[in-house]
Amino acid sequence: MTGRTPVADQPRPDDSSGVTVSGDGLAATSDVARVKPLPGWERRLPAIYLVLLAIAVAGLLGFPRVANAYNLTLALTVLLTVSLATSWNMISGFAGYTSFGHAGFFGIGSYIGALLIFNETMPWIPAMVTAGVGTSLVALLIGYPTLRLRGPYFAITMLGLSEIARIVVTAWESLTRGGLGVYLPIVRDTRPNYYAMLVLTVVAVVVSYFIGTSAFGLTLRSIRDDEVAAQAMGVHTTRYKIAAFTLSAFFPGAAGAIYARHVGFIDPPTVFAVIWSIRAIATAILGGQGTILGPIVGAVALTLVSEQVWAENPFLYQVLFGGLIVVIVLFLPGGMMELLQRRGWLPRSRRL
């Protein structure tokens, strides 16, 4: 592992404060190793993570055999949230371009998927993939003009674009049936949807791992930490941002389509609801934005806790998430990952 040196070729932001860049130590070991030796277990981290991932996937694959309908749906929701949070983190955590528009992608994807099934254009599995690819294409079109904007303006523009998507889908009745919504054939068996969501989530996590540990991810972080410096070092920042954005849109799109098949009915107010963005943001920042593990941990923890509340009262759910975002921004900007690292339960970040 010590042979990995893409870091050396990377542009470094001019950052005299020595800010830590990576949030967790997934692949950071080799670089830290050059600075000072690590305790034995930290050096074997990639292998440890691989084993943990394999155990988790095996457990999740076997889960439908033992779970009842309620628990299976709950697990599906957890996976959905993990893929939302992980994909949000690709553009907002790694590249620092906070997006309030994830709900827009979720809605677009659900509509593509639902309409493909409804019109019997193709079987459902290709329809899910098409939904993801279609949403990525939308992101590519949106990203080209909006990602020239600086972070805060991008954030606000995405808030607007998500609403425009909802209004267009509602108004375009000939294609989308407008406010009537789309009814899909009833699927009694949750398992296929669950497995589809599991595959999607694993892909999202693997992609996130590659972003987090590659030169590509390092470039995104350099944009987050100092975009002007990155540009000055010759990084074509817009191109990298668009790539991350396009990649990140695939997952909410495909997840939206699977969700549509799972619930059997969608209409604009439900799939374009801001709560989807709120979910992605709150869970990702709770875990720790800009880290690989953070969004996973945050999404699992928060979904398991909040699903009880959601069942009781969806508005209370919103109160909970809103309050949580405030508390995290004020008191724990690095999320749970930072807390665990400070305690020494997780390996510390590498420095650029």
Add this chain to the structure above:
Amino acid sequence: MDLLQVIVSGLLLGGVYALFATGLNLIFGVMRVINLGHGELMMLGAYTTFWLFSLYDVNPLLSIPISAALMFALGVVLQRFIVERVVGRPLLSSLLLTFGLSTLFMGVALNRWDADYRSVAYRPLTGSFHLLGLDVSRSRLVAFGIALLVTGATYAFLRFSRFGKAIRATAQHAQVAQVCGIDVGRVRLVVFGLGSAMAAVSGSLIVTIFAVNPEVGRTFIAKAFAIVVLGGLGSFAGAFAGALLLGVAETVTAYFADTQLAEAVSYAVLVLVLMIRPSGFFGAEE
């Protein structure tokens, strides 16, 4: 004649938008915080007027000072204990923070008051005047007058009073202002309170014109951004012109096309202007 009628109606609504957007603009100008919760402060103002009217029969015009005072107090508390902590931090953390606040307030309001639409049907404010052959809605005309008055008073306060001068100095350069002996912490408290009160007044006025529910803030914050984009930072006149323009554009779209699309006008303006002028928006500010 129809068109003229629609334009007048849009201009009157635009006056209320101006008051709302000016509050947001003021807060950003002084503290460099984009308050995504501004719409929810407006919503709370609207509900104050609604409940005072429907529970205690308070004249909606008399409840305006009450709703302004309440939101001023809430604004001061928010600023003192929450927002102050992100002043000087990157814009994105204040955006996330105020996004959380907005979600929180909206959730509480939905929780307490449902998603039903409410409006204040105060007799003397219903119906319309005949003016130069046009039908002018009473509630819109009165709302426009009050919005103009409050915006003008704020302008005068900033322009001519001693504290207003301190506020402008802080907006120009907080550190230099501090060195000159201005209590910038207190300036920020007052500014956040003032901005919140302006949002509250616009909410109290809006609820006499049309029905609102707890989600109204989200559409209004987009309008405010569109206005600020059109008018430019710190310019009262610019924001006012932008607000009137948006009011007219929305009413015309609603009349000739579709109310759904009217809702999209502000988002479209926002996105288009930002794409044409990426550094635009609140000036050339990072």
